[in-house]
Amino acid sequence: MDRFVFLLSTGLARGAVLALFALSLVIVWRAARAVNFAQAAMAAVAVYAAFAVTAASGSYWLGLACGLATGALLGAAVERGLMRRLPHRTPLPGMIGAIGLVMVLQAGLAIAFGPEHRPMRAPFSERPFVIGGVPVLSPYDLFVLATAAAVMGALALLFTKTSLGLRLRAAAFAPETSRLLGVRVPRMVTVGWTLSVATAALAALLSVPTELGLSPHAADLLFVDAFAVAVVGGLDSPLGALAAGIGVGMLSGLVTGYVSASAAPLAVLALLTVVLLLRPGGLFAAGEARKA
Template identity: 85%
Template sequence: MDRFVFLTAAGLARGAVLALFALSLVIVWRTARVVNFAQAAMAAAAVYAAFAVTAATGSYWAGLLTGLAAGALLGAAAERGLMRRLPAHAPLPGIIVAIGLVMVLQAGLAIAFGPEHRPMHPPFSERPFVIGGVPVLSPYDLFTLGAAAAVMAVLALLFNRTSLGLQLRAAAFAPETARLLGVRVPRMVTLGWALSVAAASLAALLLVPTELGLNPHAADLLFVNAFAVAVIGGLDSPLGALVAGIGVGLLVSYVTGYASASAAPLAVLALMTLVLLVRPGGLFAAREARTA
């Protein structure tokens, strides 16, 4: 029972980060209809920026803000510089360009900073509170959960309650109509990219201090799992990202704790296959157009 409580707590903290990263994939999918395969590499680049600023100023928060800004800039730049030039309505070129971007960014980071792991220190203690003899969440875990929840809430408000959010959604779902109604569609798409990569950078910034250290591949596994989460939840659905994120976080934690670490990727693959077989568009898929 102790073990179950402990693993649940660990899974929740992990799941929050996963959900946040998956949400970033959902945002870019909703605004631009592409899956950004370069999200992990862009997030890692943003974390390097944060790392440099923290090292120079000694302030975690300055680093955090720099990381978010760097992420947003990278996202906007990738959209303006690359993605915009691709033919619309065809998913493939976007995916391939993103894969190219992954290779360029990760190799570039490795050349610039070397392959070493650079330890990052969390701003709060990682010493967990012990409740009834069982170590549960640490202050840093709570910070992670809180930050992820806050960002998700803000994004939900933005998309659902503000005129900007309405424009963003309109630009994504009906670009031509939106344009006619005076929405600056290209600007909205750029904004979507910036928001998305900033959210991904935040997820990576939250994760890296709990890992071995910062390296060009630091967010790779996060991306792969978050992508699985987004696919399981449905690429269109922020709620799906949240639910599936927590679900996959718990699953990985339980499988690692009760079975073995090597079985965890298999469990995720199995869950994803199962969900896709039953619901090809993910758990919270919007209904697709009839094709037959």
């Protein structure tokens, strides 16, 4: 029982990071009706920027702020400089452009910083608290959970309680009507990309200290798991990203603890297959698909 509680608690922290990254995919999907396959590489660029600033200044918090700013600026630059210029009649040009961007960014990071893994320290201890003889969440896990909850809450308020959020949703689901009403749809798409990559950068920044370390491919596995989470929850559903992220994180933790780490991806794949067979739009998809 003690082991079960410990695995659930660690899975909860991992699930919060997955939910954040999945939410970033949901944001860009809702804004541009595209899956950004370069999300992991762009997040890695932001983490390297944070790593460099932290190493130069000695401040984790300054590095964190720089990483988020880098992610936001990179998201806006990629949307305006690349994605906006590609044909949009089919998704294929965007997918090819994103895959090409992955190659360029990861090669550039390897050239600039080297391909080896670099340790990145967490700002708080990773040693779990022991309550009643049972190890549970560590101070860093609590920081991850609090940060993820705060960001998700802020994004929920943005999309539901502000005029910017209303314009973002309108531009995503009814672009032609939005243009007639005076909404600058291209600008809203850029804002969507900006928020998306900044959120992905935060998820990667929270994940890297607990993984093998920082490398050009540090966020690749995170992207794969988060993409599965986004599909399971529904690409149109922020709530689905949250619920599926927590669920998949706990499932991975339990499978890793009771079976093996190599079996965890298979468990996620099995869950994804079942959901796609029974509910292709995702568990939290609307009854009738909305069209952009």
